[in-house]
Amino acid sequence: MTPKAYRIRGFVTGTPVVKARTHTAFISQVGPCIRLYYIRENGRSEANNMLRAITKKEIPPQPVLVVQRRIKPSEVAQTLAEVLGRVFAYAQRRGIPLAGQPLTRYLEWGPGVWTIEAGMGIGASPLEPITDPEIKAGTLPGGLVATTHEGTYETLLQTHGAVQQWLEVQGLTRTGAPWEVYTTDPADYPDSKDWKTDVFWPVARHV
Numbered sequence: 001m002t003p004k005a006y007r008i009r010g011f012v013t014g015t016p017v018v019k020a021r022t023h024t025a026f027i028s029q030v031g032p033c034i035r036l037y038y039i040r041e042n043g044r045s046e047a048n049n050m051l052r053a054i055t056k057k058e059i060p061p062q063p064v065l066v067v068q069r070r071i072k073p074s075e076v077a078q079t080l081a082e083v084l085g086r087v088f089a090y091a092q093r094r095g096i097p098l099a100g101q102p103l104t105r106y107l108e109w110g111p112g113v114w115t116i117e118a119g120m121g122i123g124a125s126p127l128e129p130i131t132d133p134e135i136k137a138g139t140l141p142g143g144l145v146a147t148t149h150e151g152t153y154e155t156l157l158q159t160h161g162a163v164q165q166w167l168e169v170q171g172l173t174r175t176g177a178p179w180e181v182y183t184t185d186p187a188d189y190p191d192s193k194d195w196k197t198d199v200f201w202p203v204a205r206h207v
Contacts (some may be wrong), residue, residue, distance in 0.1 A: 052147045054166045061142035062100060065091060065126075066119030067134045068107070073114055080104065083118040090132050097123035105179035106139070117179075122193070137165075141176055146201045156180060156197060163201050173204040 059175045067083040091098055100121020108115035117138070125137050136196040146167060160178060167174060180200040185193065 004026055008123040014038060017121055042069070051138050054146055054163055056144060056146055056172075059142055059145055062121045063125045063141055064100070064103065064117075064119050064138050065096065065125070065130075065135055065202050066105070066138055068115065068117050068136070070113060070115045071103070072112065076104075076114075076116070080118050084120065086117045086132070087135060090130075090135055091120065091122065091162070094126065094128070094131075096126055099123040099165040101181050101183050103140075103179055103181045105177050107177045121181075140179060140200075141202050143175075144203050144205050146170075146172065146203055150197045156199070159199050160201075167201065167203065175204050176202040178202075 029141060049166060065087050067087060069079050069083065071079050080102070088098075090096075098120055103118070103119055105117040106114060119135075121140075122137075125139075146163055148159060148163060150156055164174075164177070178199065181200070183196045183198055185195045
């Protein structure tokens with residue numbers, strides 16, 4: 001409901017002024033604990049700004065070369081540095097055309113261990129068998145996705161959380177593992193505020 005309708009409705013049971021004031025004070029105390037978003041002076045909350053940036057769009061399937069790893073969350077940066085270079089070098093040696101930026105797909109998330117696929121988009125699936133035992137050919141699914149953009153890598157988890165919440169609000173169902181595509185190279189952009197990442201969540205098409 002709108003803020004105006006909320007104020008008009010008030011409490012659903014008769015509540016004296018003293019209890020209403022206690023309620024207000026309690027909300028202020030527990031706000032940080034329950035991650036309550038406060039409205040800024042410009043009238044928009046941080047959460048709403050994120051939700052407005054999420055959109056749906058159609059994308060084509062994308063062949064990829066990836067390496068799958070099961071790692072701790074703290075090992076992501078180190079793993080990507082190794083894996084992405086390995087995939088790039090293999091594609092160059094075997095003459096496989098690259099057709100996309102580096103990416104990471106999250107097959108399984110947990111508080112202690114993640115299963116990820118990291119690699120790069122390619123022009124077409126390799127015609128010859130892959131000789132590297134860790135590298136495999138795959139395809140990012142085409143179809144309908146929820147997508148948004150993010151800057152610094154440190155806030156990507158919050159971005160994925162915002163997309164998941166947006167899907168709930170929109171009544172959409174996820175159909176597979178989400179992934180990130182790193183559209184800028186940190187080596188070319190030393191300032192992290194200039195980094196860009198596209199986040200994708202595949203979703204079902206409702207009839």
